[in-house]
Amino acid sequence: MATPVPLIVDVDTGIDDALALLYLLASPDAEILTVASTAGNVPAAQVAANNLAWLDLCGRPDIEVTLGSAVPLDDDLRTTEDTHGPQGLGYAELTASTRPLSDRDSATAWVEIARSRPGEVTGLVTGPLTNLALALRIEPALPVLLRRLVVMGGAFNHPGNTTPKAEWNISVDPEAAREVFDAFSAAPPDRRPLVCPLDITETIEMKPEHLRRIAERAGSSPVELITEQDPPGTRSRTGNPALRVLSDAVRFYFEFHRDHGQGFLAHMHDPFAAALALDPTWARTRPATVDVELTGRLTRGCTVADWHGMWGRAPNADIAVGTDPVAFFDHLVDRVGSGMRQLSRN
Template identity: 50%
Template sequence: MSQPRIRILLDNDTGIDDALALAYLAACEHVEILAVTATPGNVDADQVAANNRALLALCGAPQVPVLIGARKPLVVPLLTTPETHGPQGVGYATLPDAAPAEPGAGERDAVDHWIEAARANPGELTALLSAPLTNFALALRREPRLPWLLGKVVIMGGAFYHQGNTTPTAEWNTHVDPHAAAEVYAAYTAAAEAGLEADKLPIVCSLDTTERFEMRPELLTDLAAAAGCTEPETVSEDDPEGTRSTASNPLVRYLSDALRFYFEFHRDYDQGYIAHVHDFFAAGIAAGTLEYKSRGANVAVETESPLLIGTTVADFRALWGKPANAHVVTWNDPGAGFAELVEKLGALARRLPPAP
């Protein structure tokens, strides 16, 4: 059975798991990526945009506009994470930068582009936010009707009953720009009070469920087989650090080199030779391909406490007397998700010419 066409506006901070999510969306034939906008986070906005252009070109989608909006968080200084994602954001992976998708694309403002697209297609577009919420907060400032104009919103961020991955209580995306996240959730509280339909509230993929998507190196072996690589792809903890892939397929090589860095990072922080691929799960929800369960809650973000800045709090019981402003994901199926990932990326990889 064919899936309904889904048109996505993606905001990311590529980022190894952002790259995996972007490649997955490019592999979904029912998904049309209308634009990819760059928010500073894992690396600065210019590097995010360069990573997105190069990966889209590799995936056969160089026509997708890649735009830059904000270049720093709303209030706090920008914090990047080279120790987690590498100095260029995609681990050991390298690709030549691609030219802007269309003349003048690099000069257009990402926030204005989102607003124009939403106004032109009311109720039809899905917004996938796998980065700090800076650009989305700015878009809501300029167009307060955005919650009504967008058809679906998916956010990767936050931690509720799970320890943070940046501070003891804060998740990375929210910690990078806590004030933007606070504005976004406050805007959706106001929208809910004004009668916004429940199905238009953001679907929030927090660490509580994204860290269940625990990728292991064997998945790259499965992906190479699905892609028809001439030799098996093996990534092992026993390999010398920084070993590069020699896969015959360029997409497999790129993802293998990116994810090896991520495996090494998680091992160095005593989490095992694994990779938490948070953004792929959020992309699967946006694409309508991954199952999940959720609960309504009013979500707020701490912006004042030095100890707790960036901490997300979910009121599931309406103790604050406020309406739900989000659907917080409470369950997912990593096994089915990884099978879906191998199938889709393998099919895309088979369509690409061999690596030089």
């Protein structure tokens, strides 16, 4: 087996962030060094509470959880409880953790971990880039200290999901995103950030059948089957506690997408980004120079890619442009289902 990938995981948990964490916890090729909590889908304190409780339920209370900035760099915080539920996990209810947060904040954790293992650690950000931008202000050498950075964010040849041109994670803190992309222009070509935008993540469509297959792989009883005909807010009856939380969270996500005309499905942005952090070959990529619009009246938060060197600046990112969603979901179902089966035995 390959040596596990050491990871800093920075999340704004969030339904799809929770599945991304579950995927990484079930992955023998992942070594989670810390989980940073970013304000985004819900406020930072709620994100941290979700992270602590979710890790406890998944049998990993040993993993550090840090608290990040409560606000973006230069703007008021906007959250999206309409998408992710009042606590960020849809209909799911987690038992509050009794363990404390780390004594160090998220930006400090980024810096200290990268310094302690230069050239080894991959950073995965599935929320706004606030904590990483603050970490770069402490340690500008992060682009060369990290082995790789994977970012779920942006939209290039695709509509935004927050404004017509802006994706949520970038639009929450565009100043942070610009600081990160500017700083990582210093990364060597083989360490350029891998950007996972809506162009690719909105092809990662989770459907009730995928959740049923995860439940079967986990050996869950009774059979877990979510249907569009169920009354809104129907709760899972499965005996597997982690699967019950996941099902109640994902049901909310299915209903949200349906109510916005996208079908009874859920775009699982963050689990795909997590998979890329472990194995970048899950995506076909294309190098580009990425920048973020800050002042446009209609385009603030828009990510712009120069694919052809028109700005005269070297590429600062590799952008995911294609994948095989069927193969990815086969992989996700097997890994998450197997992890839940093992968890139920412990």
